[in-house]
Each structure stands twice: as C-alpha cells, then as structure tokens.
Amino acid sequence: MDNEQQFLAQYQKEKDRYEKPSVTTDIVVFTVSQERPALELLLIQRKHHPYKDCWALPGGFMDIDESLEQAVQRELAEETGITNIYAEQLYTWSDVARDPRMRILSASYMALTPKDKLQLKAGDDARDAGWFTVKTESLLKEYKETKEMLEETEEILLTLTNTQKDVQAKATLRVRKQAYGTKTSETIEMVEDAVNTIAFDHAKIILYSLYRLRNKVEYTNIAFNLMPEKFTLPRLQAVYEMILGKSLFKAQFRRHIADKVIATGEEVKEGAHRPSQLYRYNHRWVFGSL
Known part of the structure; x- marks a missing residue:
C-alpha cells in the first residue's frame, strides 16, 4: 500500500x-x-x-x-x-x-x-x-x-x-x-x-x-493523607503503626518525621493525659528534602 x-x-x-x-x-x-x-x-x-x-x-x-x-x-x-x-x-x-x-x-x-x-x-x-x-x-x-x-x-x-x-x-x-x-x-x-x-x-x-x-x-508523605489539618505526634505514630503492622520506638519515629511536621504552638488535652502539642504537615517537605 x-x-x-x-x-x-x-x-x-x-x-x-x-x-x-x-x-x-x-x-x-x-x-x-x-x-x-x-x-x-x-x-x-x-x-x-x-x-x-x-x-x-x-x-x-x-x-x-x-x-x-x-x-x-x-x-x-x-x-x-x-x-x-x-x-x-x-x-x-x-x-x-x-x-x-x-x-x-x-x-x-x-x-x-x-x-x-x-x-x-x-x-x-x-x-x-x-x-x-x-x-x-x-x-x-x-x-x-x-x-x-x-x-x-x-x-x-x-x-x-x-x-x-x-x-x-x-x-x-x-x-x-x-x-x-x-x-x-x-x-x-x-x-x-x-x-x-x-x-x-x-x-x-x-x-x-x-x-x-x-x-x-x-x-513519602502518604500517611498524612489520613491526618486532619492539626494532629498530635502520638496520633500520627499510631497511623504509621497501623499501616506498617508493627510497633515503632517513639524516639526513632520522631527523628524520622521531624522534617515533615511543624509545631503549631497549640495544645490539646486527650483523656486523663497531660496536654499534647499539635502539629501540622510541613508542605515544604518534598521526598525527604527541604
């Protein structure tokens, strides 16, 4: 043809x-x-x-x-x-x-x-x-x-x-x-x-x-899709643990997500525990680098 x-x-x-x-x-x-x-x-x-x-x-x-x-x-x-x-x-x-x-x-x-x-x-x-x-x-x-x-x-x-x-x-x-x-x-x-x-x-x-x-x-930052605008670090760690299917060490977890979150200066009281600080996702964080 x-x-x-x-x-x-x-x-x-x-x-x-x-x-x-x-x-x-x-x-x-x-x-x-x-x-x-x-x-x-x-x-x-x-x-x-x-x-x-x-x-x-x-x-x-x-x-x-x-x-x-x-x-x-x-x-x-x-x-x-x-x-x-x-x-x-x-x-x-x-x-x-x-x-x-x-x-x-x-x-x-x-x-x-x-x-x-x-x-x-x-x-x-x-x-x-x-x-x-x-x-x-x-x-x-x-x-x-x-x-x-x-x-x-x-x-x-x-x-x-x-x-x-x-x-x-x-x-x-x-x-x-x-x-x-x-x-x-x-x-x-x-x-x-x-x-x-x-x-x-x-x-x-x-x-x-x-x-x-x-x-x-x-x-990545995929876990933050499940979080509200403001959240506590214990609640964020609980979400990570649910997804991963295992417990995480508190200090190690907080080092891992340190650059991904920003403190708001606000606190919230949950149950009988002392107030916990509220954080929000750091939108400047991109795949591990600022």
Whole structure:
C-alpha cells in the first residue's frame, strides 16, 4: 500500500480476525479506622457470576471511549458511591487464566483516604459494599541458597474481616523472592489447594498493594493523607503503626518525621493525659528534602 490512509482502511476491515484481550481496572482503597485502630480496605460484594456473592475489589471494564483513569473513577462511583479520590496506578495483571470469562488484563490502582470523608452506597453490579480490616499471617517461610541464587518462599494467610456484617474473606498466597547477585525478583501467586474466598486474583492485588503502601510510608508523605489539618505526634505514630503492622520506638519515629511536621504552638488535652502539642504537615517537605 502506498499511504497510511489506505493501510488503515484495510486494517479496519481485517481487524476482527485477531483475538484481543479486554481491559479492566481494580482499585484498592485503604483507610485507617480511628474507632478501633486498624488498617481497612474497601470491598464490594458481587451481584452476578462469576464469583457471585463473593467479595472483591471495586472495578470493572474500561469503555472504548475512556482512559484507565476515567474508568477506575467511574467504576468506583458506580459500585460504591465514592467520587473524586486520588488514585495511583500500581501494576498490570495479565495472567492468562485470571478471569474465567475471557482474556482480561487489569490495571490496578491504590488510594489512601480518610474514612470520615467517604459515604458508601452500593450500586451497579455490587450487591453490597463495606470496610474490611486487613490482617496478614505468615504460615511458612523457607530459604534455598546456591552459589548463584538466594530464594525466600513465604506462605501468607490474608484475612479480611467486617465485624458489622459478620463477614470474613480469606486467601492463602505464596510470595517468592529471588536474588541473583545484584538482581532481584518477586512474585505473588495463589495457593490453589487452599480455601480462597476472595474473588478472582484480587487477593494478589491486595497483598501487592499492601507491600507498596508500607514501602511508600517509609519514604513519602502518604500517611498524612489520613491526618486532619492539626494532629498530635502520638496520633500520627499510631497511623504509621497501623499501616506498617508493627510497633515503632517513639524516639526513632520522631527523628524520622521531624522534617515533615511543624509545631503549631497549640495544645490539646486527650483523656486523663497531660496536654499534647499539635502539629501540622510541613508542605515544604518534598521526598525527604527541604
């Protein structure tokens, strides 16, 4: 063919000969419960097959005339009623058999937002929606080492619990880390013979997002998305601990966040304790430097 217009016209006639995957978006929305200190994420209960009545991440198919970013926001609003939250794209999931309906690629997103600003309202193909506490438990850890490689394999039980609905969803995953000299790789896979009650491969997406969140808390300002304009350092430390899933030493924590906060000169009295100083986020702090 002599020109591009002719090529494109012929291509349009023949394009249906080629198989094409569909594209979906899935979003992991994390928050922190202040009532009972815990890291929580948002799940929807599926109304239709496949995985009817199972709990899953909000998400769905991208329309032909929208971007991934538009699709994730639309699906989140349709299924949960939540609108206009900042979401960061994390990873594209492309396992061949990840969805029983057809060949589907999913672009996963993550958001971290205060719970009190969100009003849930299940809709579209979601039967219900709710906040689930996140718990991970190491079941088994093995190491293998040769001259060329070091490998760590860990089996992890992921448990998501909503006490108000008396619902629990679980999945067992295998995380394999390999190091070849200075090169490293990490894979997450489902343990297929375990009792997995989280829809599709969403347990993998959740665990991967949790790892990314914990990593980002260490070197970015992401935790401040969960704080009010003014806060105490004990309350800020509690949020860090909930996200990281471990206790932190007070002095070490305060050295770590010293440049990220500014004292307001105000105090607040909480319970029977003496007044605590209020701080605010230092907007001049950018990834560890002023």
